[in-house]
Amino acid sequence: MASPSKRSKYFDNAKFILIFLVVFGHVISPLKEKDGVLFTIYTFIYLFHMPAFIFISGYFSKGFKKKGYIQKTVKKILLPYFIFQILYSVFYFLSGKEETLHFDLFQPHWTLWFLLSLFCWNCMLYLFARLKWKGVAAAFFIGIIVGYIDQIGSFLSLSRTFVFFPYFLIGFLINGEQLKRIIKNNYSLPIGIVVIAATFFFFNHGFPDNAVPWLLGDRSYTAMGIDHLGAGLYRGLQYILTIIVIFGFLTFIPSIHLKLTKIGERTLYIYLFHGFIIKSLSTFIPKKGLSVISDQYLLLVCFSFIVCLFLGSYIVKKFTKPIVEPNLSYSTGGH
16 A cells, blocks of 8 residues: 555545546436435445545645645645635526625535535644544544534534544544555455445435435534434444445555546546536526436436546646646745
8 A cells, every 4th residue: 555645546546436426426416316226326425435535635644744734735725725615606606506796715615615624634633643543532422422513514614524524534543554454455355345235235225315414414413303312323323334335445446557547636626626517517407307317327427427537637637727726836935
């Protein structure tokens, strides 16, 4: 397993698959209520795809104590968040989704919660990293407890920051050798196949229709319709299942260089821009059109794949890099 300081074919492959699942999940989101197959796929994807992304982000945050790390994090994460928060505000206004043009930097638009939370997770390492695995237990406890706070929600992405932080912290604490022993031993792949198949089967037959908000982690238990003290047990069980599925997923990832591996380096571009494409289509495609394509599974897969290929291409990176990866060297003395 490559060290966090080196480019890893394994993790680039994993990131490409995960960003495809992100795009595909958003493509089928408005269709899932009309099709049982899509609903199962959607809920299965949302159980683990962002937690797995967050786990990988934590794995590559081991250098947080290095000089200038926070400044680098501000430049790579927080600044793009502000830029795209403004861009999405303008986009929603021009597309008619918002009646007035207003800029709210503290209420993340759609997918931008991840950037805001990612910045917070990196900052939280200064406290939790020193606690090591005791910190993971504390993070799980906090993630469960915040669900009882009715006021918590999407403001500053507070709910998701605390709910998803344990995955980030586990990724940070686990080292390459430990991860390799878990996901690359002789029994890993067969166990991974069983885990993925069993979970998918369970979601196909037993996932409640009204439980989707639990996968999003963006609101309190009361807001999700459960107001008794035992609600936290559901989140605890969700944590356990999600971690098992993450490692089941990771056993499938090849470590060889593929033609798509390079796109795994540019997942941020896909993540930030795919919303403009999907939201634009939802504006122009009538509801009747959605019902027509809801069972066109191959079409939906191919469309999502093409979006990933296009937004992950060199040409898109070349022309959009100034806003995705702003160069502030002129004002920071090159540091």
